[in-house]
Amino acid sequence: MRNIQRTLVLIKPDGVQRGLIGEIVSRFEKRGLMLIAMKFMRISKEFAEEHYSIHEGKPFYRGLVEYITSSPLVAMIWEGPDAIEAVRQTVGSTNPVEAEAGTIRHDLSIITSRNLVHASDSAETAEKEIKKWFADDQIFTWTRIHEDWFTGLN
Numbered sequence: 226m227r228n229i230q231r232t233l234v235l236i237k238p239d240g241v242q243r244g245l246i247g248e249i250v251s252r253f254e255k256r257g258l259m260l261i262a263m264k265f266m267r268i269s270k271e272f273a274e275e276h277y278s279i280h281e282g283k284p285f286y287r288g289l290v291e292y293i294t295s296s297p298l299v300a301m302i303w304e305g306p307d308a309i310e311a312v313r314q315t316v317g318s319t320n321p322v323e324a325e326a327g328t329i330r331h332d333l334s335i336i337t338s339r340n341l342v343h344a345s346d347s348a349e350t351a352e353k354e355i356k357k358w359f360a361d362d363q364i365f366t367w368t369r370i371h372e373d374w375f376t377g378l379n
């Protein structure tokens with residue numbers, strides 16, 4: 226039985242400012258994941274504080290909230306077999322210098338505080354984050370032609 230999952234991915238303000246939206250989206254598309262929701266938005270300080278509430282009190286927390294609210298970002302939901310782990314693998318470790326070659330963070334970034342992408346870290350977090358970032362009517366499931374060549378599921 227395939228474990229079809231959904232996960233939240235953000236292209237953070239540095240990705241937008243550096244003109245990397247297309248490059249980052251392309252990596253998930255090429256991996257075989259399916260985009261089922263996407264929006265371009267600038268989030269409020271309150272929304273950012275809630276999103277990153279788990280880091281509240283850490284030395285980097287204030288800077289993180291400033292960074293994520295400094296400019297628009299792209300919020301997306303990607304779906305696919307084991308999507309949470311697959312996306313995290315494609316994104317790479319939080320610290321870009323520890324990320325594996327070929328990952329987004331390794332290939333396109335150099336410091337943790339400007340690591341381009343956020344991705345849900347577990348099934349529980351993904352569910353919570355998706356609910357927080359997207360209304361049900363902003364999510365679109367669709368049928369991909371030639372699905373068989375990506376996942377064998379058709």
Ligand code: CMP
Pocket residue numbers: 280285289319337338339340342343344
């Ligand atoms: P993200 O995957 O969005 O989850 C939390 C974010 O906090 C992380 O990516 C980084 O952008 C940021 N972060 C985590 N650890 C540090 C750190 N030590 N210094 C600065 N920023 C950090």
